Amino acid sequence: MAVKVNVHATHRQFTNGLEVVPIEGKTVGECLNYLIKQFPGMEKALFAKKDKLLNVVEVYINHTSAYPDELAKPVKDGDEIHLVVMLAGG
Amino acid sequence: MLTPGERERYDRQMMIREIGQEGQERLKRSRVAIAGAGGLGSPIAIYLTAAGIGMIRLIDHDQVALSNLNRQILHWEEDVGRKKVESARTKLRNLNSEVKIEAIDEMITEGNVSQLVDGCDVIVDAMDNLPTRYVLNRCAIEKKMPFFHGAVTGFEGRVMTVIPGETACLRCMYRGPVPQEKFPVIGVAPAVIGMIQATEVIKYLGGIGKLLTNRLLIYDGLRITFSEFTVTKNPNCDHCGPSIIPSLSPSGKRER
Numbered sequence: 001m002a003v004k005v006n007v008h009a010t011h012r013q014f015t016n017g018l019e020v021v022p023i024e025g026k027t028v029g030e031c032l033n034y035l036i037k038q039f040p041g042m043e044k045a046l047f048a049k050k051d052k053l054l055n056v057v058e059v060y061i062n063h064t065s066a067y068p069d070e071l072a073k074p075v076k077d078g079d080e081i082h083l084v085v086m087l088a089g090g
Numbered sequence: 091m092l093t094p095g096e097r098e099r100y101d102r103q104m105m106i107r108e109i110g111q112e113g114q115e116r117l118k119r120s121r122v123a124i125a126g127a128g129g130l131g132s133p134i135a136i137y138l139t140a141a142g143i144g145m146i147r148l149i150d151h152d153q154v155a156l157s158n159l160n161r162q163i164l165h166w167e168e169d170v171g172r173k174k175v176e177s178a179r180t181k182l183r184n185l186n187s188e189v190k191i192e193a194i195d196e197m198i199t200e201g202n203v204s205q206l207v208d209g210c211d212v213i214v215d216a217m218d219n220l221p222t223r224y225v226l227n228r229c230a231i232e233k234k235m236p237f238f239h240g241a242v243t244g245f246e247g248r249v250m251t252v253i254p255g256e257t258a259c260l261r262c263m264y265r266g267p268v269p270q271e272k273f274p275v276i277g278v279a280p281a282v283i284g285m286i287q288a289t290e291v292i293k294y295l296g297g298i299g300k301l302l303t304n305r306l307l308i309y310d311g312l313r314i315t316f317s318e319f320t321v322t323k324n325p326n327c328d329h330c331g332p333s334i335i336p337s338l339s340p341s342g343k344r345e346r
Contacts, residue, residue, distance in 0.1 A: 009246065009310060055266040064320040065306075067263045082319065084308060087241040087248055089273030090130040090218040090280060 003031050003075050006082040007042075014041030023081070028059055029071035031081060046083065058084040092118070096188060100142050108298040114142060120295045121145040123207045125198055125226055126216030127174040128152070129275060130240050132164035133284035134214055134291075139182045141292055145190040146182070149206055150174045151197035161277035198222050203229040212294065214287060215239045215260075219270055227252065227260040228329045236294055240280075240287040243273045245311030247283035250302055250321070251290045254330065257303040262324035279311055 005021045007014075015021060021038070025031035029051070036043045048054050051071060059070040060082040066073045075081065092114060097104070100114050122143050124131050127150035138146055152174050154165040162174075169177040175193035182191050196206060198217075203225050207213050213230050215238060217223050223239070230237035230252060237252040239260050252259045286307065293299040306319045325331055 009312065010244075053265070055268045058263065060319045063318065065263060065322060067265075067321075067324070082317070084319070086220075086268065087243040087246060087273075088218070088220040088223070088268065088270075089243045089275050090126060090128060090216055090241055 002077050003079045003081060005031060005035055006080065008083050008085045010085060011042060011045045011083065014045055015039045026074060027071065028061070028066060028073045028075060028081060031075060032071070056086045058086055060084060091115070093188075096142065099186070099188070103141065109296060113296040113298065116296055117142050117292065118144045120212075121147070121210045122212055122214060122291060122295075123147045123149065123210040124214045124216050125149050125207075125222070126218065127162075127164060127178045128158065128216065128218060129161040129242065129277070129280035130284045130287070131214075131216035132162045132178070133281050134216055134288045135164060135178060135182060136185065137285065137288045138291060139186045139189045139191070141288075142186070143189060143291075143295070145192065145210075147192040147194060147207075147210055148175050148178050149194040149196055149198060150178075151195060161275060161280055163277065163281075198225060200225050200228075204233065207233065207235065210235065212236045212238065212291060214291060215241075216284070216287075218273070220268055221270070224261060224264075224329075230254055231259055231330045238287045238290050238294075240283045242275055242279045242283050244275060245279050247279050247309045247311070249283055249286045249290070249307045249309075250305065251294070253301070253303055256323075258321040258323045259327060259330040261329035262327045263321060264328070279309075282309055282311065 003023045005023045023031045023034045025034050046057050059066040062080055103109050104114050120143050124135055127148045154169040154172050154174055154177055156170055158165055164178045164181050173195050175195050179191045179193040213226055213235050215223055231254045234254045239250045241248050290302055304321055306321050308317045
């Protein structure tokens with residue numbers, strides 16, 4: 001499925017500055033694997049280990065939280081994934 | 091009842107249809123706990139004081155350091171080494187002597203949080219770390235006190251308002267502890283985020299507008315864009331899920 005992934009500002013260093021990356025995949029997990037194949041630097045940015053996202057990473061599909069079990073959530077043509085990093089400063 | 095001095099001081103905001111005299115009196119009757127007198131706490135405390143909140147309780151254990159002054163605008167060069175809550179109280183009292191300022195020099199823990207916020211109507215998140223945010227979130231849920239979350243890093247920030255029992259809380263999307271680090275930040279970021287939090291507090295207390303409930307607002311200062319994401323109350327949340335019996339950790343340590 002043709003999906004767009006919006007990359008967090010602090011991760012665009014791994015995508016040659018690209019903010020929006022066109023992706024193929026039927027689930028969030030497939031989409032992120034596709035993203036990582038194109039931009040291997042994204043793996044450490046997003047994942048603690050295989051199939052486990054870093055605790056600071058949040059995933060939204062069409063501006064709605066995909067929590068929990070984000071990687072298993074299905075996506076369809078035209079969907080938009082936002083990858084967001086939880087902030088903690090103040 | 092507003093005094094003549096208050097009518098003059100708040101004249102311009104009382105002209106706003108949504109506030110008026112009734113709204114101003116509601117603000118005057120309100121008691122707000124602000125957890126943190128730093129980057130977020132400074133602008134929040136200043137504007138809530140200016141708006142005429144009846145009582146503001148500022149909770150912070152830190153002393154003012156030079157590296158605070160790029161963003162913690164309640165504190166000045168002459169305050170370096172001074173307790174933040176004392177520095178804050180001086181400025182806020184000079185800004186608006188009508189507002190009661192309680193300066194609480196304490197570190198917030200699971201063991202003392204409930205007593206620290208007792209008697210207040212709402213809790214404002216002006217913290218600089220996640221574990222204490224979760225301590226506050228759980229306390230807010232248990233005590234049914236609205237909780238106004240905000241956080242920043244760099245030029246970015248996020249805001250969400252939690253109404254216990256009704257909306258998603260900060261813990262609803264919890265996946266596990268995150269490493270605690272010194273975070274980069276420039277003053278204009280907590281300024282924007284703090285202003286949105288303060289706006290939410292005023293709206294809630296005044297019973298006006300539409301709150302950022304189940305709405306996570308993310309601000310990117312490098313582009314001046316706001317993105318909004320929908321979040322939902324998690325039925326299995328270990329803070330606000332219905333089957334949870336609240337408990338405090340016996341050691342009173344910060345929650346991991």
